[in-house]
Amino acid sequence: MTSTTDKHPLDRPATITDVAENAGVSMKTVSRVLNRAPNVKPATRARVEAAMQTLGYRPNSPARMLASNQTYLIGLIYNASSSYITSIQNGVLSACRPEHYDLLIHPCSYDSPSLLDNIGDFIASKRVDGLVLVPPVSDVAGIRELLIEHGVVNVAISHEPEDETDWAVCTNDREICKNMVRHLSRLGHQRIAFVRSHPDHKAMADRYLGYLDGMAEVKLKVNDALVVQGENTFESGIDCGVQLLRQRPRPTAIFCANDHMATGVMKVAHERRLQIPGDVSIAGFDDIPVAKQVWPQLTTVRQPLEAMAKLAAEELIRLVRNEKPQELRVVVDAELIIRQSTGPALVDPD
Incomplete structure (x- = not known):
């Protein structure tokens, strides 16, 4: 039989006990690492994370929810006709996965009269810990008030913050x-x-x-x-x-x-x-x-959309953990891409 002390994957799903034994720490320490508690030494955190990877450990979501009063769900709200949403999703996922958060996507019609009710129902039924908002949804009148009313932290992409509770990742x-x-x-x-x-x-x-x-x-x-x-x-x-x-x-x-x-x-x-x-x-x-x-x-x-979305999700996870980001508005530089559709001006256009 394979032992957890052999440092090899198990022939069954790994438990938090297995991770603790593999890393040589207590189960409480593993729990603190899972919940990104600040009072864990970097070397200990690295040892626990290495054990989780070696054993193929996947956190028990219901148990984490009960222990922390969080759902570990991040919601992504965007206009259904947005053509660039794949890049946004990839960026958000790349931030969520290392932190053991799951992503719920919620396409909607930004110009629908029932948009705010729709988003309110989504927040209430899914109990997301926070939201990433994509324009033009983030620009809709009343969206800020709705989120404040529900007490849901959020970070918007390509949005100008209105006050000290409004967080955004933008380009120049x-x-x-x-x-x-x-x-x-x-x-x-x-x-x-x-x-x-x-x-x-x-x-x-x-x-x-x-x-x-x-x-x-x-x-x-x-x-x-x-x-x-x-x-x-x-x-x-x-x-x-x-x-x-x-x-x-x-x-x-x-x-x-x-x-x-x-x-x-x-x-x-x-x-x-x-x-x-x-x-x-x-x-x-x-x-x-x-x-x-x-x-x-x-x-x-x-626009570095994937990088922007990753930063937005990282900022959001910090807010969920009551870790205030350093800046309300993070700016990521865009880049000129010069191709064949521009060239020297015609002297006489007619």
Whole structure:
């Protein structure tokens, strides 16, 4: 028979007793390690974690819940039509697994009249320890009050904190959009258009501010006719592309607040037999998979969504454990991705 002292996996599910014997500690110490209690020496913690890995130990969730009055469940609430949710899920999971938390995903419709009731029912029925919120859900009026009422800690992605109880992980949207305008200006573009995001998506408002900052920095006047309102969809990108490309003189570059709208603008340019980037340069934001699938490949901004989601979940777990994070707003730098859809400005666009 295999003994736990042999330091090898068992032929049955390992128990907390097995872990304690393998690590040479008490069961209480193993429990403190599982619950991330601060009063455990690093060397002891490492020995217990090594024993759990060796034995293939999996925590008993009901027992942990009874002992700690926690469910060890993290909820992820997002808009059902979000195209980037896989990256978010992967990031949250990568933070939850080492800490022995499980993830419950909850897609919903951010514009539904029953959204707040829906989220309230989810919190009450699942008894999650905390929530990670993804825009535009995090921007919905009343969401903050609802979470405070339920006493649920939360961290939002791409959200501006409103007070000392509001936690968020963001990118430097405003700065990176200024950099995109600077890039287009260096290519000789002066008539630079901008397609704005849906007004409900407050987290994306900084992208327009970054466009304005960039235009001011390169000393280009903002032409109101070259700023159009989109809705973050491919279809709205088509509508905005028609508005912009029928103008005389037309813009030599079009910067869109997301990639979906940028690909819509590209479709209009192709239909009008315009060369990209020879006749018009087009840039987006997000670096979703389609950015590399269209032709020419799309110049864009890459958000490190998976890294942001991992940080958000790590911050949330600290809050669940009453460990206050150091900052209300953690900023992760985005990156300009220069591809073939942007190039030197056409001297005479018409």
